[in-house]
Amino acid sequence: MKKNGCKYGSHRVIEPKGVLPQPAWKIDNDMEIYDNEILIDVKRLNVDAASFTQIKEQAGRDPEKVKEIMLDIVAKRGKHHNPVTGSGGMLIGTVAEIGEALAGKTDLKVGDKIATLVSLSLTPLRIDKIKEVHLDKDQVDIEGKAILFESGIYSKLPEDMEEPLALAVLDVAGAPAQTAKLVRPGNTVLIIGGGGKSGMLCAYEAKKRAGVTGKVIGLGSGNASCARMRELGHVDEIIQVDATNALAVYNAIMEKTNGKLCDVVINCVNIPGTELASIMACKDEGLVYFFSMATSFTAAALGAEGIGKDVTMIVGNGYTKDHAVISLELMRESKELREMFQKLWV
DSSP states (O other): OOOOOTTGGGGGEESSSOOOOOSEEEEOOSSSSSSEEEEEEEEEEEEOOOHHHHHHHHHTTOOHHHHHHHHHHHHHHHHHTTTTOOOOOOEEEEEEEEGGGGGTTSSSOOOOOOEEEEEEESOEEEEEEEEEEETTTEEEEEEEEEEOOOOOOOOEOOSSSHHHHHHHHHHHTTHHHHHHHHHTTOOOOEEETSSHHHHHHHHHHHHHHHHHHOOOOOOOHHHHHHHHHHHHHSEEEEEEETTOOHHHHHHHHHTTTTTTOOOEEOOSSSSSHHHHHHHEEEEEEEEEEEOOTTHHHHHHHHHHHHTTTTOOOEEEOOOTTHHHHHHHHHHHHHHHHHHHHHHOOO
């Protein structure tokens, strides 16, 4: 067992030297662990929605070509870090080995089933075999191994729900947990991508926080997305419009809010080009939360400046305190949400 690894994983960086594993182009995915690392037998990858959408488009939705692209990424980079979108995903697996230096510092033991709550874009990963590609779930079953650094966060898989369900929820755990912190009673809230995985969780949480005096508007571009929002009933209004069409979104929100616009806008979509729509839908001195990894923060900053809009913009940090607990609890609170997630991701 190797010694003296950096708690943040910098000892695994191959190229360029001097950076941390996430921004690195290539990291070492040798599965002999350091004494402050945890080795995981990986069962399933949940690929970030923006990343998987891009991979599917590149592959023409051919599962075999998806496998080729994913294997190529990991072979070149030592991690599943999409070079186009810059995003990763997360995984579930079983603890195979725990470094000696972590004795007494972790509540894990060999054999525990866990989900990593850090991105695949920084996780040393080796894929031995891709067993199955779930095109409509953003999930891939594999045989392989991964490394969790000393600083890496994780969640033990709950015993009261299916593993694919827990993985789907934990993949976007930061979104509803941040929503709980941002939305206040009486707020008018727009969820862009309200019929997607993170969007449905955010809509449910926003409705709880905004209360009877608030209003939650869900925006989706497709019939299926809008149908899911309608079935769940967690939004007060539904708008079907292309989120890349900023003026169309703005006009629709002006109509739904009687010209007042929204206090909080939460962007959950997995496609680029929706920054200005999010900003224009928000009132001056309101708040825009970009959870989407397809967001260009340059476009957001310069776009807001260009239209003279004074809004607070928040980067979609995938982590906030107790986000795993908060998000899994939503599956226990809402029968409708749980049934929807089971239908889509189990």
